[in-house]
Amino acid sequence: MDLTALGWTADRVAELPSGCEPARVLRVDRGRLTVQAADGELRVRVAGVRSVDGTGPAVGDWVALRGDLAVAVLPRRSAFSRAAAGRTSTLQVVAANLDVVLVVDALVGGARLRRIERYLAVAWSSGAAPVVVLTKADLCADVTAAVELVAEDAPGVPVLAVSSSTGDGLGAVRDLLGPGRTAAMVGHSGVGKSSLANALCGRAVAGTQGIRDDGRGRHTTTARQLHLLPGGGLLVDTPGMRELGLPDDGGGLVQAYADVVEFATSCHFQDCEHRTEPGCGVAAAIDDGRLDPARLTAWRKLQGELHRQRVRVDARTRSEERNRLRAARRAGRERSARSR
Known part of the structure; x- marks a missing residue:
């Protein structure tokens, strides 16, 4: 099969590990991948590979195959x-x-x-x-x-x-x-x-x-x-999603509420919370009908959700670092005890 029909581009050749063939992931289940390669549709095993963000192979990924083993996830474009x-x-x-x-x-x-x-x-x-x-x-x-x-x-x-x-x-x-x-x-x-x-x-x-x-x-x-x-x-x-947590970058929130963000640029105070402050550009837009107040309420809700999410991520990162340091100290004590 001509892989360009699957979205393969010539610039990806440099991303392939030596001796590997590219394939696109059609489905992920039970620790195996269904992929489309030049030779056809295959079921392959996964060698514990991770993308650069630390996640495993996902539908739509390009993977590097060595035989019936996926040994790498190629960089994602989106x-x-x-x-x-x-x-x-x-x-x-x-x-x-x-x-x-x-x-x-x-x-x-x-x-x-x-x-x-x-x-x-x-x-x-x-x-x-x-x-x-x-x-x-x-x-x-x-x-x-x-x-x-x-x-x-x-x-x-x-x-x-x-x-x-x-x-x-x-x-x-x-x-x-x-x-x-x-x-x-x-x-x-x-x-x-x-x-x-x-x-x-x-x-x-x-x-x-x-x-x-x-x-x-x-x-x-x-x-x-x-x-x-x-x-x-x-x-x-994709299956229906009853829960959809926001990614941590927050950039999508700015684009999804571009009108709210644009009105906020005309606020008199840079730290305006768009509540009761004088000279609020967002409040003015609501007053003259340019902005639905429900959008402002939704924007605040998602901002609050994103903030709580970041707090949880930071707490997890701190906990993982503490555990790493404890394990390193424990290993050091064990090496010291064995050397006596």
Whole structure:
């Protein structure tokens, strides 16, 4: 297989260890990788390899193969990553080497603007271009109004409406994915990612189910997987994410709330908290209708979450350093005792 169809570029040759062949990770499960190499699809073992950020191979990664063993993860050009659920804030790479992140939500039950904002904040941090895809357009009474509402809340991000049932709008999504270009679909359970994946792939690659009686989505995709599209693009289908922690860099938050950040530049005080301070540019924007106050509230909430996350990471780093020093002292005492 010509690996350029999978996104391989000539400049990556220098990244390959000597005597190795490149392959792209299609799926990760049970300590083994399903990869696409020039010779075809293979199941390979992993030799405890890590990317430069300390995480293991992820769907979309390029790995170096030596026989049936993956011995290295090549440098990532982009990665959609989240802080894993729980108290540790460990980084979890959802998909790597993406050109586009499709933030998927549904045009039924009203726009979930705060949820879309969170996904966009993580998507902007990935290094790929975010696009909002609103599914189930055939079930929406006023698609134009719904798209405009989301577009106002997602500055600088294209917003597309599609119907996987009728095919409306799918061409605009396919246009994003030419040969060798990779997209990942991310979103909550039940928003139509599996139906969209099937429609884009032209075949059933993911199971679909209806919404539960309580209105919550069902997990129909159980593992991340990279699919080759008929037009030559690549699509990563991901399970629904009920928890999506922000990456630690905070850059995505600035881009997702670019309007709030821009209004803040006109504040009279540099340390303005946008509450009751005189000369607040953000408050002025809310007063004259240029900014939805709900966006300011959401921005503050995610900033607070990011701050708490960083505190946890710092605490973990301090704890790991203390443990390292204790182990070094213990080893020193044991060496001293043996030498007597």
